[in-house]
Amino acid sequence: MSKNISPPAAPCPHHGHQACIEQALATAVELCNRGGLRLTPIRKRVLELVWQSHQPLGAYDILAQLSAEDGRPAAPPTVYRALDFLLDNGLIHRLASLNAFIGCDRPHQAHQGHFLICRLCKVARELPHDAIDEAVEQTAAELGFLVEQQVVEVSGVCAPCRGHA
Amino acid sequence: MSKNISPPAAPCPHHGHQACIEQALATAVELCNRGGLRLTPIRKRVLELVWQSHQPLGAYDILAQLSAEDGRPAAPPTVYRALDFLLDNGLIHRLASLNAFIGCDRPHQAHQGHFLICRLCKVARELPHDAIDEAVEQTAAELGFLVEQQVVEVSGVCAPCRGHA
DNA sequence: TCAAAAGTTGTTATATAATAACGTTTCGAT
DNA sequence: ATCGAAACGTTATTATATAACAACTTTTGA
Incomplete structure (x- = not known):
């Protein structure tokens, strides 16, 4: 079941989505700074990829994008560790019914x-x-x-x- | 992640569980008869295994039990096809958060x-x-x-x- | 009654999702 | 500067689920 979903006609029709991404990243940076958490480049990049749309994204989709960027294949633990960090700190959610991940709107609030x-x-x-x-x-x-x-x-x-x- | 969960101290402490199983099977037989559905031996056996406790059961746990009974290894599609039939006809539910299956209490009612x-x-x-x-x-x-x-x-x-x- | 069609099962192979284990590197505090 | 913890790279493996096709069975209808 490869997720070759063509991007939806309008993945985010009602707003400039770039603003969502920037907002989410800025909030994450601030939240991590305050909490003494390390938002490393990998973790930040994974968060950014998760936020690239409001469609839940599979771990292996993230993996493929990281691999493509780097020019060399990334391994699953790289992605899962980043996802675990983001989950633990409330920056993303996991959707069990889709085996996929999505950015969290309000990570400050448990x-x-x-x-x-x-x-x-x-x-x-x-x-x-x-x-x-x-x-x-x-x-x-x-x-x-x-x-x-x-x-x-x-x-x-x-x-x-x-x-x- | 093998599910080597020792059976809980009391999997079904509050009632004679055999009655649950028999009730569920009888209801399933009746429902299938009425609907012109074929509750074949495999399907019935899988339903019985799912009902063996009130704990959700993984597909591969079912597979292992079938294999043990038959003396030869069963293949995944055998189990998944039976589960699909049971799901389609409301006899079981799937729990996405556990990747597991459980019998349905009231299969008559959508x-x-x-x-x-x-x-x-x-x-x-x-x-x-x-x-x-x-x-x-x-x-x-x-x-x-x-x-x-x-x-x-x-x-x-x-x-x-x-x-x- | 027999043949076609539909449904069910067997079987092999593969896809997809997630984790284990271990060594190396980096970071941060003393 | 050094030590210990955290993060990362890498290889292998486990867990969950489906694809594809052949063989068999049941039902249906001529």
């Missing part, structure tokens, strides 16, 4: 990742998930279950792709 | 799978998810998103494992 994923344009939108989070916590509480991690990945068709502007 | 997964005893409990489902649908509706599939997998510690009997 939170669970809740996503709407469009099967047409492949864009994953992170939700400020108050309602869902509450429903999960409440349902769990009723059963005496202690929530540690939430995986909420909703697939379907996004408004633009439905023509609902 | 529904999304919402789960609480205990990281200690590994039991996955399917939720009758009205509150969560509503929260998801409402959040999506506000954004004009058409929901097609929900992946809701909440990990943590279940009441028995917390000692909250």
Whole structure:
């Protein structure tokens, strides 16, 4: 299943996406500086690649891009280690249903990742998930279950792709 | 990452689990008869293996058990085809966060799978998810998103494992 | 009843995703 | 300057899932 997805007609139709990337990188730099974390060139580059669109990106897609840039093949641990660092520090999320990674909107704030994923344009939108989070916590509480991690990945068709502007 | 998990102290402490298995198989037989579906020996056996506990089971764990029973190694497609049939017909769910499969409580009724997964005893409990489902649908509706599939997998510690009997 | 079509299974090979293990380099604090 | 921890390079392997095609079985319809 090679991910030869042609880039969607408009991966990011509603804004200049370069601004997203720059914002994300600047935030990451600041966050790492404050926390005494080392945002090394590899880690920064992987974060930038993850942010190149709002479509979740597979580890091996990242690997291929790194390899192409360097002119020599990179090895999986290079990418997975960078991804682990970014995950650990809240800079990206992993989407279990896609085996893919996506940049986090608000890395300062600890939170669970809740996503709407469009099967047409492949864009994953992170939700400020108050309602869902509450429903999960409440349902769990009723059963005496202690929530540690939430995986909420909703697939379907996004408004633009439905023509609902 | 071999799943050499020793069977939990009490995989199914609160009921005679054999009843679960028999119930699930009987329901499956009836549902397939009604729908003109062929619950072949392999499919039935895989369903039974999935139901052997309330812990999600990996495809390769199933494969190993089938191989052991038959005395000869079974091949992955054998298991994946059976799992696909069972998934298509609502008899099992797949847990994306675990790459594993679990029997469905109520295969008659079309529904999304919402789960609480205990990281200690590994039991996955399917939720009758009205509150969560509503929260998801409402959040999506506000954004004009058409929901097609929900992946809701909440990990943590279940009441028995917390000692909250 | 028989033959075609559809569905199921066996089998081999391969694709895709992730980690193990170990040595080397770099960074940062003393 | 040196030591220890962290990061990285490299090779190999494990884990999960699918492709492709042949053989067999069931169902269907002439």
